[in-house]
Amino acid sequence: MPGATYGDPVTTELAVQARDVRVTYGETKALDGLDLEIPAATIHAILGPNGAGKTTFIRVATTLLVPTSGEVTVGGLDVVRQPGRVRDIIGVAGQYATVDENLTGMENLMLTGTLYGLRRDECRARAARLLESFNLADAGSRVARTYSGGMRRRLDLAASLMGEPKILFLDEPTTGLDVRTRNALWEEVRAIAARGVTVVLTTQYLEEADALASSITIIDHGRVVASGTPEELKSTVGEEIVTLTPVSEADLPRLAEVAGGDIVAGSVRVGTSVAGLDVILERVVGEVPLFAVSTASASLDDVFLAYTGHVAEEAGETADAEEPSAPRGRRRRRS
Amino acid sequence: MKFATDTWALTRRNLVRYRRNPQAIVFTLIQPVMFVLLFVYVFGGAIQTPPGVSYVNLLIPGIVVQNAVFSAAAASVAVSDDLASGFTDRLRSLPTARLAPLSGRVLADTLRAGLLVVVIFIVGIIVGFRPVWSWGLLGAWILLMLIAFGFSWLAVAIGVSVRNPEVAQSAGFIWIFPLTFASSVFVPVATMPDWLAAFARINPVTQFANAVRGLTLVPEVTPAVGWSLLWIVGLTVVGAYISIRAWVRMGKP
Numbered sequence: 001m002p003g004a005t006y007g008d009p010v011t012t013e014l015a016v017q018a019r020d021v022r023v024t025y026g027e028t029k030a031l032d033g034l035d036l037e038i039p040a041a042t043i044h045a046i047l048g049p050n051g052a053g054k055t056t057f058i059r060v061a062t063t064l065l066v067p068t069s070g071e072v073t074v075g076g077l078d079v080v081r082q083p084g085r086v087r088d089i090i091g092v093a094g095q096y097a098t099v100d101e102n103l104t105g106m107e108n109l110m111l112t113g114t115l116y117g118l119r120r121d122e123c124r125a126r127a128a129r130l131l132e133s134f135n136l137a138d139a140g141s142r143v144a145r146t147y148s149g150g151m152r153r154r155l156d157l158a159a160s161l162m163g164e165p166k167i168l169f170l171d172e173p174t175t176g177l178d179v180r181t182r183n184a185l186w187e188e189v190r191a192i193a194a195r196g197v198t199v200v201l202t203t204q205y206l207e208e209a210d211a212l213a214s215s216i217t218i219i220d221h222g223r224v225v226a227s228g229t230p231e232e233l234k235s236t237v238g239e240e241i242v243t244l245t246p247v248s249e250a251d252l253p254r255l256a257e258v259a260g261g262d263i264v265a266g267s268v269r270v271g272t273s274v275a276g277l278d279v280i281l282e283r284v285v286g287e288v289p290l291f292a293v294s295t296a297s298a299s300l301d302d303v304f305l306a307y308t309g310h311v312a313e314e315a316g317e318t319a320d321a322e323e324p325s326a327p328r329g330r331r332r333r334r335s
Numbered sequence: 336m337k338f339a340t341d342t343w344a345l346t347r348r349n350l351v352r353y354r355r356n357p358q359a360i361v362f363t364l365i366q367p368v369m370f371v372l373l374f375v376y377v378f379g380g381a382i383q384t385p386p387g388v389s390y391v392n393l394l395i396p397g398i399v400v401q402n403a404v405f406s407a408a409a410a411s412v413a414v415s416d417d418l419a420s421g422f423t424d425r426l427r428s429l430p431t432a433r434l435a436p437l438s439g440r441v442l443a444d445t446l447r448a449g450l451l452v453v454v455i456f457i458v459g460i461i462v463g464f465r466p467v468w469s470w471g472l473l474g475a476w477i478l479l480m481l482i483a484f485g486f487s488w489l490a491v492a493i494g495v496s497v498r499n500p501e502v503a504q505s506a507g508f509i510w511i512f513p514l515t516f517a518s519s520v521f522v523p524v525a526t527m528p529d530w531l532a533a534f535a536r537i538n539p540v541t542q543f544a545n546a547v548r549g550l551t552l553v554p555e556v557t558p559a560v561g562w563s564l565l566w567i568v569g570l571t572v573v574g575a576y577i578s579i580r581a582w583v584r585m586g587k588p
Contacts, residue, residue: 023588024588059424059586062428063427063428063586064424064427064428064586065586066586066587066588067588068588084430087428087429087430087431088430090428092424092425092428094421094424094425098420098421098422098424098425100348100352100422102351102352102355102356103348103351103352107348107351111344111345111348112425112429114340114341114344115341115344115426115429115430115431116429116430117337117340117430143355159425163429163430
């Protein structure tokens with residue numbers, strides 16, 4: 001497995017552990033031997049494009065889907081053998097914001113609390129507290145149909161906390177939200193994690209993983225392609241990204257070969273150290289006529305590109321859950 | 336215990352959904368009233384009834400049966416809606432009693448049918464329906480809720496099997512028209528062509544309508560009541576078997 005790992009697994013308490021998880025639908029391999037370790041009391045992001053298997057993994061970890069093979073434990077409990085006990089300690093909120101729009105905010109939380117097995121008064125107190133802290137106190141007596149998208153997400157998140165979960169799964173929690181609402185939700189997620197809850201979130205936005213998570217797993221085609229802290233991942237592609245644009249597009253393959261980079265949208269991108277530009281230019285100049293050269297610090301976008309062979313989704317785009325994957329790019333890896 | 340609590344919590348949720356959805360109220364209430372008015376005043380005059388029995392007295396016990404069945408059929412769409420929207424997933428990710436989403440659905444639709452039937456009886460009385468006020472009415476009411484219970488299980492089985500609300504809309508209702516019209520609900524079976532009368536006689540809806548007629552008009556427990564109960568047991572067993580099997584297999588390879 002490329003990229004860094006998370007220290008000594010013997011001493012680290014793991015909230016989620018997945019071993020060689022496979023989920024197959026006929027010919028389609030939604031998960032193709034996924035291995036994953038998520039330390040407790042952290043925010044962990046599972047990053048990948050549409051169809052990478054993110055939602056499938058969340059469905060397995062939250063007991064909704066039994067994998068074809070492999071093993072997943074959540075809070076030390078096996079999701080296939082002890083699904084009932086797993087459900088007691090997890091909370092789930094999804095991109096579809098599964099609140100009942102015909103119930104009021106309060107009723108939604110009360111229903112969830114009842115199903116968690118809370119007593120009625122306990123339920124009411126907890127619901128009131130959550131509505132308050134998610135800024136929904138005034139809207140609590142209104143039916144959720146009248147809520148804005150952001151309010152629904154907040155209610156969904158509040159509902160997922162009714163059982164005071166140890167581990168919270170958020171499946172693309174900000175997909176389709178505007179920037180302001182998204183930032184507010186990020187704050188909520190940080191606050192939840194600060195109370196010691198392990199947060200596992202899936203996202204296709206590098207920015208989101210970078211902003212929230214202390215560790216990241218990049219998955220593509222149902223498999224882990226890289227994992228580590230945001231910094232570790234960035235360092236694997238080099239500190240600087242040099243973008244070279246040739247005068248003629250026909251020179252792209254030659255330029256990629258000489259510079260040792262990847263072709264992306266009419267340019268060649270090369271990861272390097274801060275002092276590496278000189279070395280690259282020395283190799284290229286005289287071989288291929290250059291139109292432009294630019295440099296930038298490596299971002300998670302570059303990591304993503306390096307490992308998956310395609311660019312990440314633009315933030316704000318609406319995502320389908322687990323559609324058959326996008327065309328497979330060439331998969332050239334840097335060492 | 337958890338099963339009872341969860342079933343009731345979800346029953347209430349399902350009933351609130353109907354109450355707060357104006358479209359559902361229109362469908363549930365206006366449509367049967369239109370049927371009553373249409374058949375009593377438009378078609379009724381042209382329909383032959385046995386001597387000494389007014390058409391409205393034959394019709395209302397039939398219409399309540401038709402609506403108990405109709406009302407139960409709504410479960411197909413509701414179940415597939417919840418599956419498609421992700422609400423079912425949320426329930427399944429919570430420590431919900433495993434079968435409570437199914438029992439909560441069936442109980443809600445049974446109670447809804449019970450209420451609907453009372454409304455139609457009242458509308459019927461306004462347009463001239465004259466039942467015998469006796470224990471038979473209570474018996475008919477209970478029988479009608481049992482009918483709704485049996486058909487709810489069948490409808491849930493359809494909803495769980497097709498999973499898509501649009502498909503459930505057609506799959507959940509398509510069998511209802513032949514079943515309720517090719518029966519003794521609107522016209523005496525004897526007036527139908529032989530092949531259709533043969534179907535109408537074995538149609539459970541005919542047994543239901545005749546059972547309710549016996550209970551509300553005489554009152555007496557006719558053999559149709561026995562046949563009705565057998566049908567209800569059959570529907571419940573088949574519907575519950577398919578639903579529960581699909582439910583516990585959900586998410587398994």
